[in-house]
Amino acid sequence: MQTTDLITKTKNHFENTFNSKVEKMVLSPGRINILGEHIDYNDGFVLPAAIDKIICFAFEKNNSQKCKIIALDLDEEFEIDLTQEVQLEATVWTNYFRGIIQLLKSNGFVLEGFNCVFSSNIPVGSGLSSSAALECGFLFGINELFGLNIKPLDIALMGQKAEHWVGIHCGIMDQFASVMGRKDKVIKLDCTTLEYTYHDADFKDYVLVLFDSNVKHALMTSAYNQRRQECEEGLAIIKNHFAAVHTFRDCTLEQLLSLKTKMPEPVYKRCFFVIKEIDRVNKACEALDTGAITTLGELLFATHEGLSKEYEVSCDELDFLVATVKKNPAVVGARVMGGGFGGCTLNLIKKGSQDKIKEELSKAYLDQFGIELKIYDVKIGNGTSLHEL
Numbered sequence: 001m002q003t004t005d006l007i008t009k010t011k012n013h014f015e016n017t018f019n020s021k022v023e024k025m026v027l028s029p030g031r032i033n034i035l036g037e038h039i040d041y042n043d044g045f046v047l048p049a050a051i052d053k054i055i056c057f058a059f060e061k062n063n064s065q066k067c068k069i070i071a072l073d074l075d076e077e078f079e080i081d082l083t084q085e086v087q088l089e090a091t092v093w094t095n096y097f098r099g100i101i102q103l104l105k106s107n108g109f110v111l112e113g114f115n116c117v118f119s120s121n122i123p124v125g126s127g128l129s130s131s132a133a134l135e136c137g138f139l140f141g142i143n144e145l146f147g148l149n150i151k152p153l154d155i156a157l158m159g160q161k162a163e164h165w166v167g168i169h170c171g172i173m174d175q176f177a178s179v180m181g182r183k184d185k186v187i188k189l190d191c192t193t194l195e196y197t198y199h200d201a202d203f204k205d206y207v208l209v210l211f212d213s214n215v216k217h218a219l220m221t222s223a224y225n226q227r228r229q230e231c232e233e234g235l236a237i238i239k240n241h242f243a244a245v246h247t248f249r250d251c252t253l254e255q256l257l258s259l260k261t262k263m264p265e266p267v268y269k270r271c272f273f274v275i276k277e278i279d280r281v282n283k284a285c286e287a288l289d290t291g292a293i294t295t296l297g298e299l300l301f302a303t304h305e306g307l308s309k310e311y312e313v314s315c316d317e318l319d320f321l322v323a324t325v326k327k328n329p330a331v332v333g334a335r336v337m338g339g340g341f342g343g344c345t346l347n348l349i350k351k352g353s354q355d356k357i358k359e360e361l362s363k364a365y366l367d368q369f370g371i372e373l374k375i376y377d378v379k380i381g382n383g384t385s386l387h388e389l
């Protein structure tokens with residue numbers, strides 16, 4: 001659904017349900033990550049951006065101690081009683097909201113009751129961070145409604161904490177991008193220090209398209225933990241041999257090469273990927289700054305190759321999606337986006353060629369795996385913001 005229709009739908013539903021006007025309306029986006037995969041926990045930078053797919057929230061105070069929240073897309077609702085302790089419940093989606101309220105209360109914010117309706121056009125569970133949009137948009141709205149004066153960066157950090165409360169131990173990238181995103185800019189973010197810079201993201205003759213493999217392999221969590229361990233092991237070996245190296249950022253490829261026989265092969269491959277990926281993020285920023293979109297595209301292909309062969313977090317479906325588009329000169333770059341083992345590929349496609357490519361790829365994917373390909377066009381949009389009514 002188009003965002004303007006989503007806003008109208010949310011507003012109408014709110015007015016019809018509560019028989020009153022919306023007091024505050026908030027738009028909270030999902031996000032993509034252009035480059036910098038698996039290096040948020042390896043001393044690297046990520047390169048995310050907010051997208052033009054959003055969750056729309058409508059709010060009003062209701063002069064009670066109850067928060068009534070309606071999920072329009074699910075046709076479900078629930079209530080939080082502010083006089084009671086907030087706890088995790090069986091209905092998962094409600095916990096993101098409970099998490100925010102619990103966090104506000106434990107930080108000493110005094111709240112009153114309110115009504116909230118929300119609806120979304122962010123694909124759920126496809127790696128576009130609908131969960132971050134949910135937490136951050138909800139908190140942003142409460143902040144506006146009650147004038148709590150919480151700064152944007154703290155909204156992102158509290159959003160992350162709410163997700164931890166729900167039980168998902170995510171990094172900060174998703175919430176940061178959702179809140180701090182800017183139209184036509186990517187954010188170069190150091191996930192460790194939270195230092196960041198914006199870079200122009202003018203893709204010129206190219207458009208961003210996501211192909212959703214529609215698969216999620218169970219390997220994800222165990223592999224993630226294993227990769228983290230392997231990288232720690234590799235870095236410890238590097239530091240033992242080179243006193244000046246403190247993080248992967250300080251380590252050159254030559255230094256790593258000299259230690260090839262001193263570490264298990266998988267550990268060496270993971271470290272190789274990390275050092276190359278850190279370099280690719282820097283190169284991607286240069287490419288964006290100078291408008292070298294085909295160079296950016298080559299970096300995406302190189303990252304996919306690295307994630308597949310060196311970091312080994314791809315799968316047949318994702319490799320197929322990238323290899324197939326790579327044969328088409330209208331696709332200048334593609335890679336798996338996110339943790340791996342499923343989810344979407346991010347593609348940079350020459351304007352005008354995308355329809356044919358979408359059609360051909362859908363058919364080829366269905367023939368090969370018997371799975372329906374999902375497709376999302378994305379543009380880079382603003383971070384969480386108030387929508388003037």
Ligand code: ADP
Nearest residue numbers: 071073092093120124125126127128129130131
């Ligand atoms: P992602 O963040 O990649 O979309 P997650 O599994 O982290 O995937 O978060 C998705 C969860 O967020 C859903 O299972 C649901 O609980 C909640 N959610 C997201 N969008 C909505 C929505 N429109 N309505 C209700 N719950 C939603």
Ligand code: MG
Nearest residue numbers: 129130131132
């Ligand atoms: Mg999520």
